[in-house]
Amino acid sequence: xxxxxxxxxxxxxxxxxxxxxxxxxxxxxxxxxxxxxxxxxxxxxxxxxxxxxxxxxxxxxxxxxxxxxxxxxxxxxxxxxxxxxxxxxxxxxxxxxxxxxxxxxxxxxxxxxxxxxxxxxxxxxxxxxxxxxxxxxxxxxxxxxxxxxxxxxxxxxxxxxxxxxxxxxxxxxxxxxxxxxxxxxxxxxxxxxxxxxxxxxxxxxxxxxxxxxxxxxxxxxxxxxxxxxxxxxxxxxxxxxxxxxxxxxxxxxxxxxxxxxxxxxxxxxxxxxxxxxxxxxxxxxxxxxxxxxxxxxxxxxxxxxxxxxxxx
Amino acid sequence: xxxxxxxxxxxxxxxxxxxxxxxxxxxxxxxxxxxxxxxxxxxxxxxxxxxxxxxxxxxxxxxxxxxxxxxxxxxxxxxxxxxxxxxxxxxxxxxxxxxxxxxxxxxxxxxxxxxxxxxxxxxxxxxxxxxxxxxxxxxxxxxxxxxxxxxxxxxxxxxxxxxxxxxxxxxxxxxxxxxxxxxxxxxxxxxxxxxxxxxxxxxxxxxxxxxxxxxxxxxxxxxxxxxxxxxxxxxxxxxxxxxxxxxxxxxxxxxxxxxxxxxxxxxxxxxxxxxxxxxxxxxxxxxxxxxxxxxxxxxxxxxxxxxxxxxx
Numbered sequence: 001x002x003x004x005x006x007x008x009x010x011x012x013x014x015x016x017x018x019x020x021x022x023x024x025x026x027x028x029x030x031x032x033x034x035x036x037x038x039x040x041x042x043x044x045x046x047x048x049x050x051x052x053x054x055x056x057x058x059x060x061x062x063x064x065x066x067x068x069x070x071x072x073x074x075x076x077x078x079x080x081x082x083x084x085x086x087x088x089x090x091x092x093x094x095x096x097x098x099x100x101x102x103x104x105x106x107x108x109x110x111x112x113x114x115x116x117x118x119x120x121x122x123x124x125x126x127x128x129x130x131x132x133x134x135x136x137x138x139x140x141x142x143x144x145x146x147x148x149x150x151x152x153x154x155x156x157x158x159x160x161x162x163x164x165x166x167x168x169x170x171x172x173x174x175x176x177x178x179x180x181x182x183x184x185x186x187x188x189x190x191x192x193x194x195x196x197x198x199x200x201x202x203x204x205x206x207x208x209x210x211x212x213x214x215x216x217x218x219x220x221x222x223x224x225x226x227x228x229x230x231x232x233x234x235x236x237x238x239x240x241x242x243x244x245x246x247x248x249x250x251x252x253x254x255x256x257x258x259x260x261x262x263x264x265x266x267x268x269x270x271x272x273x274x275x276x277x278x279x280x281x282x283x284x285x286x287x288x289x290x291x292x293x294x295x296x297x298x299x300x301x302x303x304x305x306x307x308x309x310x311x312x
Numbered sequence: 313x314x315x316x317x318x319x320x321x322x323x324x325x326x327x328x329x330x331x332x333x334x335x336x337x338x339x340x341x342x343x344x345x346x347x348x349x350x351x352x353x354x355x356x357x358x359x360x361x362x363x364x365x366x367x368x369x370x371x372x373x374x375x376x377x378x379x380x381x382x383x384x385x386x387x388x389x390x391x392x393x394x395x396x397x398x399x400x401x402x403x404x405x406x407x408x409x410x411x412x413x414x415x416x417x418x419x420x421x422x423x424x425x426x427x428x429x430x431x432x433x434x435x436x437x438x439x440x441x442x443x444x445x446x447x448x449x450x451x452x453x454x455x456x457x458x459x460x461x462x463x464x465x466x467x468x469x470x471x472x473x474x475x476x477x478x479x480x481x482x483x484x485x486x487x488x489x490x491x492x493x494x495x496x497x498x499x500x501x502x503x504x505x506x507x508x509x510x511x512x513x514x515x516x517x518x519x520x521x522x523x524x525x526x527x528x529x530x531x532x533x534x535x536x537x538x539x540x541x542x543x544x545x546x547x548x549x550x551x552x553x554x555x556x557x558x559x560x561x562x563x564x565x566x567x568x569x570x571x572x573x574x575x576x577x578x579x580x581x582x583x584x585x586x587x588x589x590x591x592x593x594x595x596x597x598x599x600x601x602x603x604x605x606x607x608x609x610x611x612x613x614x615x616x617x618x619x620x621x622x623x624x
Contacts, residue, residue, distance in 0.1 A: 031391045043345055134343075136343070
């Protein structure tokens with residue numbers, strides 16, 4: 001099937017690929033055209049998902065579509081940006097239109113949930129590779145940066161961790177008794193409302209993709225601070241604990257792909273935060289120094305590997 | 313090697329990935345941040361290049377880098393947009409830093425030639441796949457669309473065609489006597505100045521990626537017109553002709569990847585166009601009707617296959 005017709009048939013007709021709002025021109029020309037409001041900056045991020053690297057082989061198209069877009073939109077959330085649009089670079093071993101329609105349904109579900117229309121793409125024959133570039137907008141100077149952590153602030157996470165790593169165990173075992181893990185892995189919820197709430201509050205933010213400790217390390221390095229994390233305060237997903245009370249705490253610290261936000265703020269904003277985002281947990285504090293220090297309930301340092309989740 | 317460090321070492325330190333101008337934040341955070349001037353629209357396009365599909369296996373990193381970015385920037389040229397930035401989604405079979413540095417040098421050469429800084433990326437292990445998303449800006453309402461062709465206009469091409477297809481023959485034969493073909497294939501020159509010159513001149517434009525006849529077919533369909541192309545007026549690259557006087561004319565009509573612009577304009581603008589872009593050639597005219605009609609010197613219809621260059 002001709003590339004052009006493939007894209008046309010499946011994606012161009014899709015509800016989530018129609019022009020409207022900020023989308024002046026969508027799929028079908030050399031470029032899409034987007035309107036950016038005065039006073040807004042453009043936020044851009046690119047992610048690729050590869051079979052056997054980022055998701056199990058033979059994955060369901062619908063689930064994969066949801067997850068591919070959610071993972072990318074999560075980067076917008078981490079900047080405090082509002083989604084504008086996304087483009088899709090798809091490499092497929094064969095032009096399987098039924099599977100493509102499922103993928104498209106999954107993309108559509110997440111596109112509608114997050115308000116992120118599809119505006120362009122490229123489909124080629126090759127090993128399965130789903131490349132998503134998301135664009136969003138953020139008021140000038142208000143983006144949440146990794147470099148914004150300040151000594152004296154609290155360190156927070158937006159919700160429980162470890163679910164994605166636990167889900168991969170379950171998926172490998174063919175065990176379907178953990179719907180919460182399944183949902184956490186296949187349709188992580190980009191923390192867009194929280195990211196936008198955090199704007200202008202003088203803290204740092206990022207989303208947990210490599211693992212809490214590894215990502216906290218990135219924030220510490222960019223901010224030039226030390227992050228002290230209290231191990232007992234790190235929220236562990238209850239179904240991960242049910243699956244393995246022994247291993248779940250490590251999944252929460254080192255497992256990737258949870259797409260919760262890790263962020264800092266001053267204590268006086270904590271009550272307002274908790275009122276609006278009850279799942280958020282304070283897990284530590286920002287100090288002078290460098291690196292990440294993991295401590296136990298008595299404040300004693302705990303050894304850990306900083307590796308986290310790595311693709312290479 | 314850790315993904316994060318890989319990106320850091322090779323791309324973050326690159327001269328073409330520094331913040332500055334419209335780039336408020338470059339690589340290193342969850343998203344890049346870009347400034348869009350008031351009165352400008354954002355133009356976005358995504359392209360993937362795969363080994364054995366879009367370029368020969370074992371290709372030189374430098375050449376590949378040049379070509380990957382040129383192909384993507386050509387879509388900005390076809391909209392009349394000015395480049396703003398690009399992101400790179402790279403899948404690599406191994407973390408070969410020497411090869412990556414060559415790829416980066418090639419990207420840098422084209423980034424500097426076209427004024428398109430790198431602002432973000434994602435590197436994963438997998439079959440070689442180079443995904444480039446380019447962003448540009450165009451004054452509100454002035455983008456060149458495929459749908460803009462009007463009966464009575466002339467049909468033009470920005471320069472000679474057939475070089476890329478000829479180059480693939482030469483590359484397969486290991487023959488290096490055709491430096492012009494080699495250059496046309498590995499570093500096509502995005503027609504940015506011409507695209508920007510064509511803004512506000514009431515015509516249509518696209519870049520030749522699928523082949524002249526196939527791409528003219530897209531323009532005819534989007535514009536709801538018939539495009540009449542005079543076979544003898546289509547400029548054929550001289551080195552393609554030197555390689556095969558028999559086959560070169562067909563390469564010019566049906567071969568893809570030349571990244572010249574095909575565009576329409578009214579006759580009264582032709583002299584100004586030719587003064588500034590002497591390589592441009594008038595190859596036909598826009599009529600009422602539909603589809604593409606190829607005619608010989610006497611105006612008689614010539615049969616042709618509309619297939620062009622296809623990935624599927």
